[in-house]
Structure formats: C-alpha cells, structure tokens
Amino acid sequence: MLLIKNGKVLTMAGITYEKGDVLVAVGKIQAIEENIVATEEMEVVDVKGAWVMPGIIESHCHIGIMEEDKGFEGNDTNEATDPITPQLRAIDAVNPMDTAFKDAVEGGITSVMTGPGSANVVGGQFVFMKTSGQSIDEMIVKEPAAMKIAFGENPKRVYNSKGKMPSTRMATASLLREALTHATQYKAKKEKAFTKSEDFAVDFKQEAWLPVLNKEIPLKAHAHRSDDILTAIRIGKEFDVLMTLDHCSEGHFIADYIASSKYPVIIGPTLTRRSKIEVQNKTFETPGILHQAGTLVALTTDHPVIPVQYLSKCAGLAAKAGLGIEEGLKAITINAAIICDVADRVGSLEVGKDADIAIFTGNPMEIFTDTLYTIIDGTIVYKNRANN
Structure with missing residues (x-):
C-alpha cells in the first residue's frame, strides 16, 4: 500500500x-x-x-511507433503504399523501449493514445496505453482505441508523388466514402449470414471497420484547415459514426459549426513553426475559443513533432491565450480521458x-x-x- x-x-x-x-x-x-x-x-x-x-494524458501522438533517433529502422508510422489501410494495428509497431517513454514518465505523463500517421486516407488503428512497461500487451488500456483517417495536404502530397489517388481533396473524401460504404455493406452481409446460419468469408481488412460502425471507437480525423474539418464532420454524419477532430488548427474560424457537430477536438501541435500551408493560421487561442463555443477540448504535442514531455507547457500557453488554468489542466487529464473513452480508468x-x-x-x-x-x-x- x-x-x-x-x-x-x-x-x-x-x-x-x-x-x-x-x-x-x-x-x-x-x-x-x-x-x-x-x-x-x-x-x-x-x-x-x-x-x-x-497522470497527464497525451491524446494524439506517435510515441513508440516513430522512435527517437532511429531513422528508417525506427519509423513505422506510415504504410504509404496503399491509401486505405484500416487493418493496420499500432500494437504491432509500438516499441515500449523507445526512449521517449522515459521522457513521458519524467514529464508526469502516464498514458497516451498512439498510432499511425497521416500519409494515408485511412491509416489504421490506434492504441491507448500506459507509458511504463516492457510489453505493450501489458500496457494496453484500450485496443483498438480509434481508427486514423486523414484529410488535407498529407495524403494529397504522398500519393500525388506516386501518380495515384488521392491527389485532390475530392479524391480523399471519395476514397473514404467508398471504404465506409464497402464496410457498411460487409457488416450487413455478415449480420445476414449470421442470422441465417450461413457460411461467411471473413475479410480481414473489412473486419477492422466493425468497431467504427458499431460506435465502439471513433474515427480519428487528421484535419487542420477549416474546409477539411467540415468535410470530416460531413462524412462522419453521413455514416453516423463517432469522431474526434484532431489538430483542428483552423477550428477557431468555424467554432459554432464544430460545437453543433458535438464532435470533440484534440488541438495541436501548436508550439511549432508554420511548416505547411494548412497550419498558417494556427494559434494558442483556438482551444479557448472552441471551449467557449461549447466543444470538449484536449491538447496534443503530436509527438515527436513536439517532444511529449512538453504537453503540460503547451497547456500553459493555451491557458494564457484564453483557455484558462482549470480548462488547461482538464485538457490534459479528464477531458483527454473522456475523448479517448477511458475515463472509467484514468483522467x-x-x-x-x-x-x-x-x-x-x-x-x-x-x-x-x-x-x-x-x-x-x-x-x-x-x-x-x-x-x-
């Protein structure tokens, strides 16, 4: 004791x-x-x-899957060979020996949501896990915890360079709708076969969508620009699924639309330079504006974009810019736990x-x-x- x-x-x-x-x-x-x-x-x-x-909670990062100082050998973040990869699972790539976990622990961070990056329209499944241990199987709190999807520059850039879809925002949205449509049809066929006790050929790739369609986990939507955020919301509502709006760099421009969607947001990484067109309008004022509009807000370092141990300092800057001290602390504890659907255990x-x-x-x-x-x-x- x-x-x-x-x-x-x-x-x-x-x-x-x-x-x-x-x-x-x-x-x-x-x-x-x-x-x-x-x-x-x-x-x-x-x-x-x-x-x-x-313990502090990082609600969106790539710790363990994009390892510290390992280069190609330690980077398993993006399987950039197919834009639709729902079947990929973070637990098969996260290395608990990544030295960033030690940094997280020293920063008071006790759990993280970590998983694939944003090269693909559908990147695969995230895991919510503790930050100390030798085996990820013993560190898991929830798995799968979310399904990563991405809008905006990243999938466009990656697949335009390969001469294949998507090279436009229209194609990104189309591929996601197509994947969700096929998954919905697969679910219906499986349920019908089960009801009639008929044989059914299991499709591993389609099976990964079932927790999303059953509202057991959310789509984790990488979206910076306001139009991409609205596209994410539009598709989420079309297919009646749970969703978190991650990054949300221009969320302050459309705060009322986000609030009316009822989707929570995970804002960041903000303590970085404006390295892409879609983050030109990012500001630490965004969390406070969205909170005031009635949206549930958490914060992210998007580690390794910002080292994970500085999450609390990002919260401080957001608090100073209008979020306030109480909500700043909530954004890295209980709000993060609620958004990650683990508030029964942590936060x-x-x-x-x-x-x-x-x-x-x-x-x-x-x-x-x-x-x-x-x-x-x-x-x-x-x-x-x-x-x-």
Missing part, C-alpha cells in the same frame, strides 16, 4: 483538497481524504504541499480508478515546475532525486 500525504490534491473530478492524502493499493485508488492515518504496512510519501494530480483521482498519479512542485503548466513523482498502476516509476 502507498500513502501520499499532505498534498494539494487536484482530483479533476470537481474537488480540490488544499491538504489531502491519497491511499493506493493493488494498483487502484482506495481513498482520498484530508487525513488518512498511516499504518505499518503502508509506504508513506509526504509531498509537503506539492500538487498531486491525475481523474477517484476511488476505484487506476492509481495513475503525477506529483509536481507546483502547477505543471508553469515552466519552472518539476515532476517529483510519477506513479502508474500504484507503482512509483519515476522519482526526482534532486527534490527528494
């Missing part, structure tokens, strides 16, 4: 304890109170007023949830704040020796 004492406990569930304790056992949070009496079987960590929070400090906890010297969105401890499933996986 682990007892964290005397912390400023920000549960991200509507309650903050100025001086609170958190009891952990068997990988879960057992109690959160103002004064839990220590017993002999408990390991006690007195944090002396430090901020105790849910807030509540009894029964996973004991994923980050302890900071102060507000993690501030530049001089240090991580003191990172705890995943009740185990201390990082301890800052300089502060202990």
